Amino acid sequence: MFVFVASLSMYLLLVWSGGSIPVFEVGIGVVLATVLAFAFHSWNPTKSFSFKILNPLHWLTFxxxxxxxxxIGLIKANFDVAMRVVTGHINPGIVKLEPGLKTDLAKMILADSITLTPGTLTVDVDDDGAYYIHWINVLDVSPKEEQVYGSFARWARRLAD
Known part of the structure; x- marks a missing residue:
């Protein structure tokens, strides 16, 4: 369902010229999005169709x-990185964390949240769900999740698992 909604949204954004979108264009978008959704399902048959993404409460939570x-995490990280750059107290390194996320969507939300936050970068995510994160201030070889990315894993779990 996600592929359908994303494809239709992208098509409508591409044909939108600032005014209204003709019904004919919406029809073409629905047909193309349907074809892409079924093609995606045939390429990856282990993924099942889900209507969870259409829930408005899910979107409001996101x-x-x-x-x-x-x-809040972004603002705190910006100030932290700015202070580290000014003071020179930088201790970079790569740490391994296993948040235990189940779905690919939850893993992607967490990886993107980590990477978009200054001072951290998701380097790799293993098949078993282990994250390798480049962190600007490694205090401990095996840190707690809260030290590196705060509550992002709980939110990823709430949004996608």
Whole structure:
């Protein structure tokens, strides 16, 4: 379902010229999105169709995550990195963390949240779900999740698992 909604949205954004979108264009978008959704399913038959993404509460929760917990983490990380650059107290390194996320969507949300936050970068995610994160201030060889990326894993789990 995600592929259908994303494809249709992208098509409608591409044909939109600032005014209204003709019904004919919406019809073409629905047909193309349907073909892409079925093609995606045939390429990856282990993925099942889900209507969870159409739930408005799910979208509101995601918007809240972006506007509050992620924004707060982003602001704190910006100040932390700025202070480290000014003072020179930088101890970079790569740490391994295993948040235990089940779905690919949850893993992607966490990896993107980590990478978009200054001072951290998701280097790799193993098949078993282990994250290798480049961190600007390694204090411990095996740190706690809260030290590296705060509550992002809990939110990824809430949004996608």
């Amino acid at each position: 918007i809240y995550y972006i506007c509050v917990p992620f924004a």
